[in-house]
Every structure is written in structure tokens, then in C-alpha cells.
Amino acid sequence: MTHNVLVVDDEPKLCDLLASALSQNGITVFTAGNGLHALKVLECEDIDLVISDWRMPGMDGPQLLAEIKSRFPQLPVIVMTAYSTVKNAVQSMRNGAFDYIAKPFDIDELDITVSKALQFRDILKDNQRMRAELDEHQQIDSLVGDSPSFRRVLHAIDSVRESNATILLTGESGTGKEMVARAIHKHGNRADKPFVAVNCAAIPEGLLESEMFGHRKGAxxxxxxxxxxxxxxxxxxTLFLDEIGEMPLALQAKILRALQERVIEPVGDPRERKVDVRVIAATNKNLLDAVANKEFREDLYYRLNVFPIPLPALRERVEDIAPLARHFANTLGAAAGKRFSGFSAAALQAMANYSWPGNIRELQNCVERATIVASQAVIEEEDLPAYLFASRPADSGVLIENNGVPADLEAALAEVEKxxxxxxxxxxxGVQAAAAQLIGISERSFWYRLKKLGIHVDKIVR
Structure with missing residues (x-):
């Protein structure tokens, strides 16, 4: 396997010496005279290992190491210096360096250290590739179902996948919006190009502009x-903007310009950069309501809503629960070294009766738990988590009169709410803030309901 190594040192003779020594082992060597030059090389080349001097003008070795660990966390770095001290060695290792060598060094010693670092890099690459293949396999194959509502989604994917139109995916949390976005990318005309996903709600507002558009040094x-x-x-x-409804208003104008004009401006840099990006946005919010409440720009909404794809909740595609559950059982069981032949009729009925507020994500978690506790090839009703049965009238203690009318409406509603x-x-x-968001109420309202219904979170069975 061919490897690319970047040598960073402000002494040209040392760079030439290392390049000559490493190239004898079939290694392609790139050189940089300082940290800033090194970062530019890393942005353009697929580098497997960095060998960096400790002391350099401008950006020194520790600063370069910190930047590499931030931007390329799996890239090993070997630090070298003529100022060999235990303090420097310990500091570099604590900051994420793979190893440390002191000048002057023996070439054989360098070869051994480089060989170990490249083996480490190969293992990381193999693991990353296998995880990507597994994730891709699961993501694409998880588009399982034959219900009318889901067939409409599949038809929409097929219609838009070869175009460059901006797409807006809407639906409740857990309905598979990222899976659909990845399927559109994978089967479209940009499949061999990057798929970059951004969760707009997960990045602090102060960093979001830099995360989206980049920045210049010193900005x-x-x-x-x-x-x-x-x-x-x-x-x-393809750029996937998840939870686009959470994007701050101040940044929405810049996102709109990027979509309309296909140009961006990094923070601290007045020069425009042209970009050719297919944008897929997703939200579990009603963006029209957000527009009416002045929380979302109307012009950005219409720019995003070129090709809308609404994703149905799982309770709206009950006939897909059984094939999805079997798919997850087969996939998760195989990963755990178990083989399952399916679910019992009672287990399938229990899953069909449940409302699945967390949608496909919740179903996957449910099946994963069942594959762990199941002792037979057939997953039985008792292997399913207890909360699936919490809303059954027979278990609730609520009296039901003729024609299914509750004798005590307040008690019946309380049981459903619980x-x-x-x-x-x-x-x-058990995370209350996340649970409140999942069912669409405020944290304050959620806490009030916990108290009213006598629910103690520390006693919830996981």
C-alpha cells in the first residue's frame, strides 16, 4: 500500500534528508516549511502521517498538532525536536501525538516509528471504511416498507435523485430523514462526491457561521x-442541513445567499468562494408556522421548499412495522452473533398496537433490546420492553363501558398521557429535556405532567 507522509520543518536540508530516506521505503513525501503551509497541504492531499518539528517560526509544532487533532483527528503525528526534554515529550503525547523522536535521530529508529504510525493509520482507515460500508448498507436498506404512504416517499426519491434541486424533508423526529437524504445522494448524480451532514441544532450559535462557511486565521x-x-x-x-428550523435568523440570510448565488464568504475573508453544492434540508418543525411567527425567513423557506418530501410517522404506516422489525432483528442479531427467524404473532401485534412516538428510531431501539434479551430464535412478546404495553386499556385500570366509552374520561386521558x-x-x-422535545411540549410543561401523574424518572425501567 502506498502512503503519503508530510514532513514539516523550517530547515530545507532536513526535509530533503527525510524525503530521501522515507522514499526508499516506497513512501511519497510532501514537505512544508511551516505550520500554515502544512495545513494547506493537508487540505489538498490525502496524507497518512505528519512528521513535524517542535520549534518553528509562526505556527510552531504544538499549535500545528492542536490544529491537526481538531481538523483531522485520526491523522497520526510524530513530533521531532532538537530540544529533547521529558517535559516536551510528555506534553506532545498528552496533546495527541502518536510518538516523539529527538534530533539527531537514527534513520533505523525513524523507520520503525514511521512504520508503526502508518500501520496504526491503516487500521483506522480500515475500521472507518468498514463502518462507512456498514452504515451505508444499513441506511439504504433501512428504507423498508410497502405501505402507500411510504411508496410515495420512494417514488419521490426516484423522481428527484438525478436532479440538483434543493429538497426539504419534513416529518417527526425519528422518521428517517437522514436515511432518505443519504439514499438520494447515493443513488443520484453526485454519488461519488462528498455527503456532508450538519446538525444545525447541535452547533453553538457563535460557531455556526464558521462551521458553515469556514474562516481565515485571526478572524x-x-x-x-x-x-x-x-x-x-x-x-x-451533497450538503445535508438537519434541523434547519433551529438555524438562527442572523445566519439564515447568508444561507439564502449561498443557495441563490452559489457563493460563500468565509468569516474574516471578504473574497467570495464559488461552491457547487446540492442542498437537502430537514426539519421536524412546521416551517410555515415559524415563518408566521417571524422565526424563519419566508424567502429561505421557499428557496428550500423546491422539492418537498413529507415523511410519514410510523403510526401512519402500521403495515411497515413488521418488515422493519424483521430487518432490524436480522441486522442487529447478525452483529451480535445471533440468528432470528422472526417474531411471534403476539409480539407483532403488540408492536402494531403501540403508537411509536419516536418512530423508526424508537422501533430500532426496541428491537435491539429484544435481540439482547431473547433466548430463542423467535422473538416473543415478553422479550419486548414493558413500555409498549403501558397504554393497554386492560392494564390501565380504567373502566370501559359499552361501545368503548370510558366511565371516567379524565382517568382515561391521564393513562394515555402517562x-x-x-x-x-x-x-x-430518561433525559427529560429530550423526552419533552420528542413529544413536542416544553420542559416546564413536561415537568408539570411528571408531578401531576406521579412519575418518578429515577424509577423508570431502562
Whole structure:
């Protein structure tokens, strides 16, 4: 396997010496005279290992190491210096260096250290490739179902996948919006280009502009080097903007300009950069309501809504629950070394009766738990989590009169409300803020309902 190594040192003779020594082992060597030059090489070339001097003018070795660990976390770095001290060695290793060598060094010693670092890099690459293949396989194959509502989604994917139109995916949390986005990219005309996903709600507002458009060195405190943003990372490919409804208003205008004019401006750099990006946005919000409430720009909404694809909730495609459950059981069981032949009729009926507020994500978690506890090839009703049965009338203690009318409406509604809250807590692993978001209410309202219904979160069975 051919490897690319980047040598960073302000002494040209040492760079030439290392290049000559390493190239004898079939290694392609790139050189840089300082840290900033090194970062530019890393942005353009597929580098497997960096060998960097400790002391350099401008951006020194520790600063370059920090920037590499931030931007290329799996890239090994060997630090070298003539100022060999235990303090420097310990500091570099603590900061993420793969190894440390001191000048003057023995070539054989360098070869051994480089060989170990490249083996480490190969293992990381193989693991990353296998995870990507597995994720891709699961993502594409998870588009399972034959219900009318889901067939409409598949038809929409087939219609738009070869175009460059901006797409807006809408639907409740857990309905598979990212899976659909990846399927559109994978089967479209940009399949061999990058797919870059950004969760707009997960990035602090103060960093979001830099994350999207990049920045120049010195643009703000902590900007120690130039950095490209997600739009440039996705150039010629697909940019997936998840939870677009959470994007701050101040940034929405810049996103709109990027979509309309296909140009961006990194933070601190007045020069425009052209980008060729296919944008797929997703939200679980009603963006028209957000527009009416002045929380979302109307012009950006219509720019995003060129080709809308609404994703149905799982309760709206009940006939797909059984094939999805079997798919997850087969996939998750194989990963755990188990083989399952299916679900019992009672287990399938229990899953069909449940409302699935967390949608496909919740179903996958449910099946994963069942594959862990199941002792037979057939997954039985008792292998399913208890919260699936919390809303059954027979278990609730609510009296039902003729024609299914409850004798006590308040009690019946309380039981239904309790079942939804318990399910949301189970889905969120007991995190109350996440559970509140899952069922679409505020945290304050959620806490009030916990108290009213006598639910103790620390007693929820995981």
C-alpha cells in the first residue's frame, strides 16, 4: 500500500534528508516549511502521517498538532525536536501525538516509528471504511416498507435523485430523514462526491457561521489557521442541513445567499468562494408556522421548499412495522452473533398496537433490546420492553363501558398521557429535556405532567 507522509520543518536540508530516506521505503513525501503551509497541504492531499518539528517560526509544532487533532483527528503525528526534554515529550503525547523522536535521530529508529504510525493509520482507515460500508448498507436498506404512504416517499426519491434541486424533508423526529437524504445522494448524480451532514441544532450559535462557511486565521479568538467550512467540504456533492428550523435568523440570510448565488464568504475573508453544492434540508418543525411567527425567513423557506418530501410517522404506516422489525432483528442479531427467524404473532401485534412516538428510531431501539434479551430464535412478546404495553386499556385500570366509552374520561386521558410520557422517557434514556422535545411540549410543561401523574424518572425501567 502506498502512503503519503508530510514532513514539516523550517530547515530545507532536513526535509530533503527525510524525503530521501522515507522514499526508499516506497513512501511519497510532501514537505512544508511551516505550520500554515502544512495545513494547506493537508487540505489538498490525502496524507497518512505528519512528521513535524517542535520549534518553528509562526505556527510552531504544538499549535500545528492542536490544529491537526481538531481538523483531522485520526491523522497520526510524530513530533521531532532538537530540544529533547521529558517535559516536551510528555506534553506532545498528552496533546495527541502518536510518538516523539529527538534530533539527531537514527534513520533505523525513524523507520520503525514511521512504520508503526502508518500501520496504526491503516487500521483506522480500515475500521472507518468498514463502518462507512456498514452504515451505508444499513441506511439504504433501512428504507423498508410497502405501505402507500411510504411508496410515495420512494417514488419521490426516484423522481428527484438525478436532479440538483434543493429538497426539504419534513416529518417527526425519528422518521428517517437522514436515511432518505443519504439514499438520494447515493443513488443520484453526485454519488461519488462528498455527503456532508450538519446538525444545525447541535452547533453553538457563535460557531455556526464558521462551521458553515469556514474562516481565515485571526478572524476571531482561537482562529489560529484558515479553515474551510461545510459548504466547501461538500463541493460537487451533497450538503445535508438537519434541523434547519433551529438555524438562527442572523445566519439564515447568508444561507439564502449561498443557495441563490452559489457563493460563500468565509468569516474574516471578504473574497467570495464559488461552491457547487446540492442542498437537502430537514426539519421536524412546521416551517410555515415559524415563518408566521417571524422565526424563519419566508424567502429561505421557499428557496428550500423546491422539492418537498413529507415523511410519514410510523403510526401512519402500521403495515411497515413488521418488515422493519424483521430487518432490524436480522441486522442487529447478525452483529451480535445471533440468528432470528422472526417474531411471534403476539409480539407483532403488540408492536402494531403501540403508537411509536419516536418512530423508526424508537422501533430500532426496541428491537435491539429484544435481540439482547431473547433466548430463542423467535422473538416473543415478553422479550419486548414493558413500555409498549403501558397504554393497554386492560392494564390501565380504567373502566370501559359499552361501545368503548370510558366511565371516567379524565382517568382515561391521564393513562394515555402517562403512556406517551413513559414511552418518551424510555426513548430518551430518561433525559427529560429530550423526552419533552420528542413529544413536542416544553420542559416546564413536561415537568408539570411528571408531578401531576406521579412519575418518578429515577424509577423508570431502562
Amino acid at each position: 476571531f479568538t482561537g482562529a489560529v489557521a484558515d479553515r474551510i467550512g461545510r459548504f466547501q467540504q461538500a463541493d460537487k456533492g 403512556a406517551y410520557i413513559l414511552a418518551a422517557l424510555q426513548q430518551s434514556n
